[in-house]
Amino acid sequence: MTRSRDAAEAAQDPIRALAVNEIQQFDEEYAAAARRANEEAKFDIVEIHGAHGYLVGPFLSSPVNDRTDEYGGSIESRAGFCLKVADALIEVVGAGYVAIRFSQYASFQSTEGVNADTLSIVSSGYVLSEIERRAN
Numbered sequence: 001m002t003r004s005r006d007a008a009e010a011a012q013d014p015i016r017a018l019a020v021n022e023i024q025q026f027d028e029e030y031a032a033a034a035r036r037a038n039e040e041a042k043f044d045i046v047e048i049h050g051a052h053g054y055l056v057g058p059f060l061s062s063p064v065n066d067r068t069d070e071y072g073g074s075i076e077s078r079a080g081f082c083l084k085v086a087d088a089l090i091e092v093v094g095a096g097y098v099a100i101r102f103s104q105y106a107s108f109q110s111t112e113g114v115n116a117d118t119l120s121i122v123s124s125g126y127v128l129s130e131i132e133r134r135a136n
Contacts, residue, residue: 020069023081026055031088038093046093048085050102056082057102060123075123083130095135102127 008015018026030048037043050056058064059081065072071080082100089098102124 017067020071023071026081027084027088030085031092034089034092034098038097045097045099046089047099047101048082048089050082050100052103056085056100060102060127062120062123075126078123079127079130082127083134086131086134090134098135100127100131 034046037046048056050060059071060075060078062075062078065078067073070077072078082102086098086100
């Protein structure tokens with residue numbers, strides 16, 4: 001159990017994995033936020049922030065992501081959420097206006113000292129090659 005999970009349980013607000021339908025709602029919410037950023041706020045670029053424990057990062061991290069559904073297991077599955085978000089943003093604002101940030105050495109949810117890179121070079125390469133493929 002992680003310190004975050006312990007603290008959440010002590011506050012009687014237990015941490016739980018998102019249900020698949022909740023994950024799918026985030027795809028739509030990311031797209032809606034990108035649309036607002038682009039059309040209303042006139043941002044030059046939108047960023048998928050997957051570093052520092054933000055939502056995308058834990059999905060990519062094998063020490064943290066212990067899901068047994070379509071979003072867990074292999075890097076292809078763990079990357080599914082990130083890539084669906086990327087697809088949604090590319091559709092809304094165009095590939096030239098989407099950035100992604102993640103850190104292969106992030107530590108969150110007490111994963112410091114885990115005997116595996118949070119996001120290995122191979123995993124990083126897979127995600128980046130898929131993002132590049134989608135952008136072209």
